[in-house]
Amino acid sequence: MMQRRQILAMVVGSAIAGLAAGAGAQDVIKIGAIAPLTGNFAPVGQSQLNGLELRTEEINKENGKYKIKLIVHDDASKCNESVNATIEVLTKDKVTAVFGATNSPCALAMIPSTSRYKVPQFTYGVGTALTEQGSKWIFRIAVGAPGQSRALANYAVHDLKQDKIAVLYSDDEYGASMANGFKKALQDLKLEPAAFESFPISDQDFTGQLTKVKESGATALFATGVYTAVALIAKQAKQMGMNLQLLGDTGTATPKFAELGGKDVEGTILVVPFDPDSTAPKVRSFVQKYNAKFGRNPGGWEAEVYDALSMIYEAVNKSGENTPEAVRKYVSGLTPEHPYVGVLGEWKFDQKGNADFPLYMVKIEGGKQVVVSK
Known part of the structure; x- marks a missing residue:
């Protein structure tokens, strides 16, 4: 205090x-x-x-x-x-x-x-x-969540050629809004999430949800929630032998995410509103x-x-x-x-x-x- x-x-x-x-x-x-x-x-x-x-x-x-x-x-x-x-x-x-x-x-x-x-x-x-x-x-x-998730889904499908994307989200207003927005964006592209799993915001063990993601045959994962949880999800997915294209929203786009995730979050695609290298x-x-x-x-x-x-x-x-x-x-x-x-x-x-x-x-x-x- x-x-x-x-x-x-x-x-x-x-x-x-x-x-x-x-x-x-x-x-x-x-x-x-x-x-x-x-x-x-x-x-x-x-x-x-x-x-x-x-x-x-x-x-x-x-x-x-x-x-x-x-x-x-x-x-x-x-x-x-x-x-x-x-x-x-x-x-x-x-x-x-x-x-x-x-x-x-x-x-x-x-x-x-x-x-x-x-x-x-x-x-x-x-x-x-x-x-x-x-x-x-x-x-x-x-x-907002619909705009971010639509932009991210469009890039994942059209540019990254991903069509088996799983969604893992925290069960609060933020996570649910992002996840549902992403699901709707996929449906607009004539796709359904390969898996659609939630976790309590205080969780630190995601192996149960990741097992379902693995069984779904997903090749990409949109994980949304507090950035510390998303970094843990990335680490645990790697430990389980999963090689997923990770996707994230602006809530994950903090330098701390890359710092916490290290090599396990390399290659993650994030949607952001700002380019500091702009001229x-x-x-x-x-x-x-x-x-x-x-x-x-x-x-x-x-x-x-x-x-x-x-x-x-x-x-x-x-x-x-x-x-x-x-x-x-x-x-x-x-x-x-x-x-x-x-x-x-x-x-x-x-x-x-x-x-x-x-x-x-x-x-x-x-x-x-x-x-x-x-």
Whole structure:
């Protein structure tokens, strides 16, 4: 607990220090950020916080009217803590917008509060149910499960020539959304999964499910869930003598996955929203700044929050109104005809709040992600 408080004090202190000395209360855009900074998802939460911190520093160095103040809470991927933190930033801090949560179930648990208080919620969760609640205050800043799984299935079938693909997924909202989306994408391609198996999110032994995958004659496996579980699945499949083409989604596309999986995840194909090697000027500038601050290249999570915070800032700047409604109105107005152009390319949102932007396929080679399809 003491360590967590120290982390939060440091993060919030850094954000406050970046505020211009003369900024008045109405000139400070307060942003709630609820992410796992401890626990299994900490690498993901920290990556997202890094993207927010970088854009906050940039904005606060500009000679603009508005400055950003991040108010950070560690939810440790516990949904009750996500909800408690949400209520605090909405009622006590009066934030203009809130980011969170990283996990789909926790993001889902936050929606009643953000809807009640009419504050935009920007979530990275890809669970299908997130944007099916009838709330006009929820915005998904990741391509949802149907979009990701469709792109991955199409690449696996058309480019990799795979037609016997098994699916192994965690039995939570995230895993089920990804798995069902992938199954639907295969059916659209006139195929069925060779095997379709689930596992409890806390499992570490997947030999039972992998035995069924092996018996199915599958030559490829789409494994989805927390990246630590997917790395274990890859290792256990190799130990069982299985030589499968592994497929993964954005939740697996963290450097930690390649680090944990080692040689057993070499050749894995992942769908991602960001190419750090792009020559586009906005991307090059972002990558250079991120690298200078954090000593490594950014990934999709960092790019998503970087762009989303830029949208919030632009909404307030253009309208001259530092209000949740001004942000909601601006973001919901981003369409194919009038997109926001950021480091991820052209951002559009549908009527339910689902973002749309380009996706890439990468292959893990030598522990690195190498773009193989744009």
